[in-house]
Amino acid sequence: MNGDWLLRGRDGRLTVYLPSDDAVLCRAELAPGGAWEAPRRIGGEQRLRPGPAVGQGADGYAHLVAWRPTGNGESGLVHSTHFRPRLAPLDWVPVGHPGKKGDRTGTPAVAVDDRGRAHVFVRTRGGGVSVLAQREKGGWEPWADLGGEDVHEQLTAVTGESGRVELYAAVPGGILHWRQEEPGKQPVRAGGVDVPVQPGTLRALATSAGRTTLFFTDERGELCAWRPGDEPVSLVAAAGPGPVSAVRCDIEGHDCTVLAQRSASGRVAFAAYPTEREPAGAWWTESGPQLPADGTVSVALDEHGEVVAASHAPSTGTLLLTRRKDEPGLALWAWREI
Structure with a gap:
């Protein structure tokens, strides 16, 4: 799943979105902090291609996007909205193809x-990037070409504290960046590094007013942080x-960024440091059982x-969960299967 797939809804319940064969499954808490419902398949029997994406707005609504096969060697993108954890997500709705028709071109990314x-x-x-934006009163704007070349297929999108959408993409030898300069406007190229x-x-x-932080691994194997x-x-x-999962939270009165990543040993590794203060340093602490090679981790509040x-x-369908203890630091309860 492209994006953090563990989300908190507007009613406080947690939901997970999980790729499974040719579908996306969702599971939600029956009550905040309580038991979990059984998995539900989103969109009925609609078959999907690998690599769905999820993003969440300030209203708590989750937006999911995936490719579906549409014919011999062709695919199209579909979209679904999930308004509340205990409600069923909407059916998949076709939203088109950036080239009007053709096969899958890359892993989508979603921000609200x-x-x-x-x-x-x-x-x-052609190796650039296209964007499709919803209209405020329903429907979608036309596809818009944002430019770029030799863009890697996996993008990452984020919404800043300002409510404006930003996009990052890897290219040979660098990173490209796009952002909305004004609310409601199309994102534009904003340089890179x-x-x-x-x-x-x-x-x-999103790590402060008007600033987002991009985490990535460089060719030396170092996890780096970059703010345009x-x-x-x-760091x-x-x-x-693979990518880290990241969330901001309060730890003993300090604004901290918590990172999680499946480690080389197969366990989940956590690190925390004061937000936007990378020189303070961070170090990993491993937790939980060893995961299969396709295991991923997502963090939320x-x-x-x-x-x-x-x-x-x-590969196993196993879903494990842990929470922070009411103790100093980032102490966690034992992982449990749900």
């Missing part, structure tokens, strides 16, 4: 602006492959604003 409009980003056949980045490792987080306008900063050696983490392995 302050007006509740989902923005769907995807690489084009030359850095040896490993594709498929990008994850962004500054130089990238090496700590990456615990393992629960109904009390405390860190909660989930791990999922599609």
Whole structure:
């Protein structure tokens, strides 16, 4: 799943969105902090291609996007909205193809602006990026070409504290950045940075008013943080492959950023540091059982604003959950299967 797949709804309940064969499953808490419902398949029997994406707006609504097969060697994108954890998500609705027709072009990314409009980003056949934005009163704007070249297929999108949408993409030898300059406007190219980045490792987080932080792994295996306008900063050696999951929270009265990643050993590694203060340093602490090679982790805040983490392995279907204890630091309860 492209994006953090453990989300808290507007009623405080947690929901997970899990890829499974040719579908996306969702599960939600029956009550905040309580038992979980059985998995539900989103959109009935609609078959999907691998690599769905999820994003969430300030209203708590989750927006999901995926490719579906439409014919011999062709695919199209579909969209669903999930308004509340205990409600069924809407059926998948076709939203088209950035090149009008053709096969899958890349993994989509989704972010939702302050007006509740989902923005769907995807690489084009030519190696650039296109965006599809919802209209405020229903329907979708036409596809718009944002430019770029040699863009890696996995993008990462984020909504800043300002409510404006931003996009990051890896290219050979660097990172490209787009952002909305004004509410409701199309994102525009906002420069980038030359850095040896490993594709498929990008994850962004809103970290202060008007600023987002991009986390990525460089070619040396270092987990780095970059805020547009500054130089990238090496934070700590990456615990393992793939992107981190990240969330901001209060730890003993301090605004901290918590990172989680499946480590090279297969366990989940956590690190925390004062938000936007990378020179303070961070270090990993491993937790929980060893996960299969396809295991992923996602972090969020629960109904009390405390860190909660989930791990999922599609090969086994196992879903594990842990929460922060009411103790100093980032102490966690034992992982439990749900």
